[in-house]
Amino acid sequence: MSERRIIDLRSDTVTVPSPEMRRAMAEAAVGDDVFGEDPTVRRLEEMSAAVTGKEAALFVASGTMSNLVAIMSHCGRGDEAIAGDQAHIVQYEVAGAAGVAGAQVRTARNDARGRLDPEEVESLIRGENVHHPNTALLCIENTHNRCSGAVIPPEDTQELADLAHRHGVRVHIDGARIFNAALAAGASVADLAGPADSVGFCLSKALGAPVGSVLCGDGAFIARARKMRKMVGGGMRQAGIIAAAGVYALEHMVERLAEDHENAKVLAHGLAELPIVDLDPETIETNIVIFRVEDAIGFARGLKRAGVLCTMPGPGRIRMVMHYGIERADIDEALDRVRHAALAPA
Numbered sequence: 001m002s003e004r005r006i007i008d009l010r011s012d013t014v015t016v017p018s019p020e021m022r023r024a025m026a027e028a029a030v031g032d033d034v035f036g037e038d039p040t041v042r043r044l045e046e047m048s049a050a051v052t053g054k055e056a057a058l059f060v061a062s063g064t065m066s067n068l069v070a071i072m073s074h075c076g077r078g079d080e081a082i083a084g085d086q087a088h089i090v091q092y093e094v095a096g097a098a099g100v101a102g103a104q105v106r107t108a109r110n111d112a113r114g115r116l117d118p119e120e121v122e123s124l125i126r127g128e129n130v131h132h133p134n135t136a137l138l139c140i141e142n143t144h145n146r147c148s149g150a151v152i153p154p155e156d157t158q159e160l161a162d163l164a165h166r167h168g169v170r171v172h173i174d175g176a177r178i179f180n181a182a183l184a185a186g187a188s189v190a191d192l193a194g195p196a197d198s199v200g201f202c203l204s205k206a207l208g209a210p211v212g213s214v215l216c217g218d219g220a221f222i223a224r225a226r227k228m229r230k231m232v233g234g235g236m237r238q239a240g241i242i243a244a245a246g247v248y249a250l251e252h253m254v255e256r257l258a259e260d261h262e263n264a265k266v267l268a269h270g271l272a273e274l275p276i277v278d279l280d281p282e283t284i285e286t287n288i289v290i291f292r293v294e295d296a297i298g299f300a301r302g303l304k305r306a307g308v309l310c311t312m313p314g315p316g317r318i319r320m321v322m323h324y325g326i327e328r329a330d331i332d333e334a335l336d337r338v339r340h341a342a343l344a345p346a
């Protein structure tokens with residue numbers, strides 16, 4: 001068999017920085033950020049606050065740290081946070097809310113589009129009773145990773161935030177891919193984040209930076225979050241070297257997300273033509289394609305042999321993610337390989 005390029009659709013975290021991004025990193029002005037003296041980190045935080053429409057921002061090591069620090073800053077020990085049962089916070093963050101923040105997460109059902117039912121959420125908010133924990137926080141994920149990268153529309157976020165705020169509950173958006181959400185919704189990131197008290201987004205996913213996330217909120221919240229970040233060991237020194245990649249990403253990598261969304265649609269339409277694939281391509285809104293096949297393990301194994309990498313987000317489910325470095329031609333090639341692999345004997 002001839003040498004074939006691996007088409008890696010496992011995640012948008014597998015991107016490597018472009019030469020221009022690396023140059024920006026090499027040339028970054030730096031200082032000690034724990035002393036507040038790194039100009040590149042400060043620039044990234046100012047840009048992030050502006051784009052999310054919040055007062056202040058904090059550069060953190062990862063999306064997981066962004067959510068953890070947000071939960072630690074919104075909740076006291078023994079408080080309760082409500083999150084979707086398919087949320088990244090619930091599924092993939094090693095129960096940091098419980099294990100580190102000391103908060104109990106109570107889940108509400110996510111529908112197939114990642115939405116939460118406002119009535120259910122309201123029913124989960126605790127009343128005053130000596131037995132009950134205090135409901136401190138509601139977490140919303142946008143786009144919704146496990147729900148095919150679905151976009152939560154601004155009016156849904158507004159409705160949930162209004163009801164949470166009526167009960168004195170604060171709202172955090174896990175916006176790891178909120179730039180994808182904004183593009184697909186035809187809204188600004190600030191519109192999507194507006195109803196929430198805090199929002200975090202990833203630089204290291206579709207925006208193509210090697211490291212980092214940014215947590216945004218009002219000044220008092222970010223001041224608390226800065227201490228919490230220090231507590232979990234996330235105070236970084238000459239972090240401008242990695243923040244420079246984030247600055248570059250915000251300046252140069254946002255527009256290209258449209259390409260990923262287009263590629264996801266092409267891939268989804270191609271996959272949906274295969275009899276073994278259960279997928280409605282109309283449900284694909286952003287850069288994540290999730291579909292069902294009966295034998296997902298065999299399917300993924302066959303694809304791996306053919307040089308196409310994917311993940312399995314659950315039994316019978318396959319996930320493929322578009323990102324910087326995946327071009328339209330790769331999608332055509334991936335579809336060819338999937339067709340062959342699907343026809344080949346196991």
Ligand SMILES: *Cc1c(COP(=O)(O)O)cnc(C)c1O
Pocket residue numbers: 061062063064065067088089141143144145174176177202204213
């Ligand atoms: C990837 C992701 C995170 C966590 O990001 P890491 O940088 O991998 O820690 C959080 N939330 C969502 C929705 C994600 O997709």
